[in-house]
């Protein structure tokens with residue numbers, strides 16, 4: 001595979017719930033070192049699409065091909081109230097089969113919540129839980145990263161840190177897909193797609209930093 005080959009190739013993906021179509025033929029290519037956004041209204045089918053791309057939900061039709069390690073940050077956090085931040089890192093370290101927590105601790109620092117390392121999740125704020133949710137998706141250095149509303153609950157400072165981190169991941173060669181119902185950050189993306197009427201369409205920039213959504 002050359003570096004230009006997509007690490008995620010999606011063709012004609014369809015999905016409906018109880019006869020009601022949500023995705024009507026979604027196609028997309030994502031290559032290493034690309035940072036791509038998908039926006040759409042509430043209920044447009046963004047989470048459905050992401051779950052299909054992650055292999056968590058079966059499509060009714062179409063093709064999804066993925067190469068490399070996957071990292072996924074779902075909209076609902078995968079955390080347990082009773083365990084600490086560090087215990088979560090240890091569980092995921094075992095699940096991913098990684099030898100050290102160096103990268104995880106670097107990410108805690110990067111998102112400014114190292115002080116909560118020994119805190120139970122039940123005692124964390126919503127934004128801090130989301131930071132942990134994000135770190136769990138990133139700590140094994142995935143080649144394909146799927147993020148569903150990754151900055152929900154973040155304060156402004158953390159929001160900016162998130163985008164710095166996303167740019168770094170892209171520079172490291174990771175292929176990053178960010179799903180959101182907001183599209184204020186088109187200038188930070190290589191491509192912004194809009195999910196509407198069950199298909200993806202590339203949006204056009206109307207002015208720097210704003211997408212025509």
Ligand SMILES: Nc1ncnc2c1ncn2[C@@H]1O[C@H](COP(=O)(O)OP(=O)(O)OP(=O)(O)O)[C@@H](O)[C@H]1O
Pocket residue numbers: 017018022040041042043044045046047048049181
């Ligand atoms: N398990 C399910 N059973 C039935 N309908 C579902 C199910 N999951 C999602 N839907 C419906 O499919 C449509 C798309 O939902 P989805 O969660 O993918 O949208 P979304 O774009 O992620 O929305 P939001 O921005 O609100 O998160 C919605 O109308 C939703 O009600």
